[in-house]
Amino acid sequence: MSVPVLVTERLELWRPQASDRAGLRALIGPGEVRRFLGGMEANDADVFARLLRNAGSWALYGYGTFMVRHRGRPEIVGNCGVFHSWRGFGPSLDDVAEAGWIVGKSAWGKGYAQEAMAAALDWFEREHGAQPTLCMIEQGHRASEAVAAKLGYVACDRVAEKDERPLIVYRRPAANSGAKPLAEWTRAQPA
Numbered sequence: 001m002s003v004p005v006l007v008t009e010r011l012e013l014w015r016p017q018a019s020d021r022a023g024l025r026a027l028i029g030p031g032e033v034r035r036f037l038g039g040m041e042a043n044d045a046d047v048f049a050r051l052l053r054n055a056g057s058w059a060l061y062g063y064g065t066f067m068v069r070h071r072g073r074p075e076i077v078g079n080c081g082v083f084h085s086w087r088g089f090g091p092s093l094d095d096v097a098e099a100g101w102i103v104g105k106s107a108w109g110k111g112y113a114q115e116a117m118a119a120a121l122d123w124f125e126r127e128h129g130a131q132p133t134l135c136m137i138e139q140g141h142r143a144s145e146a147v148a149a150k151l152g153y154v155a156c157d158r159v160a161e162k163d164e165r166p167l168i169v170y171r172r173p174a175a176n177s178g179a180k181p182l183a184e185w186t187r188a189q190p191a
Contacts, residue, residue, distance in 0.1 A: 013066035023076035057083040080116040082124040099135040130174035139166040
């Protein structure tokens with residue numbers, strides 16, 4: 001399966017590569033960005049572990065998060081998509097397709113998370129079939145709650161991480177994005 005480069009009106013999305021490590025570190029470096037990432041540090045080990053998890057989802061399941069940049073620019077402004085997760089929350093929440101988005105501080109409030117996720121969800125459903133997806137958002141993260149609602153996610157459960165931070169689980173029924181047809185998002189990735 002050829003993994004596409006997705007192109008939206010303002011953004012380009014691509015499958016993570018080893019060369020993206022420094023850009024990912026810059027993305028999640030600011031404390032305000034990491035605030036809702038479960039206490040993650042922006043050190044080399046945590047950044048590399050995140051990059052490996054992203055790559056591992058692609059390798060094992062054929063889908064994962066995309067790196068995101070403004071069209072025609074090299075800087076990474078986000079990490080968004082659908083990935084395979086196992087968090088230890090039980091059968092209804094583990095071993096399922098989970099959506100997630102991280103957007104850099106300079107890109108907040110511009111609709112980039114919604115734009116990138118609409119493209120990623122559309123690609124996911126076309127490549128892997130229409131199926132529900134979940135996302136987990138730390139309680140009180142209003143910006144992500146708004147993105148989830150715009151993408152068609154509805155709160156359905158509540159769980160707690162090891163540090164007891166409350167997470168709200170959202171579910172999105174299959175084929176609910178209202179996204180543009182795949183042909184309008186995709187450009188084949190060069191070999």
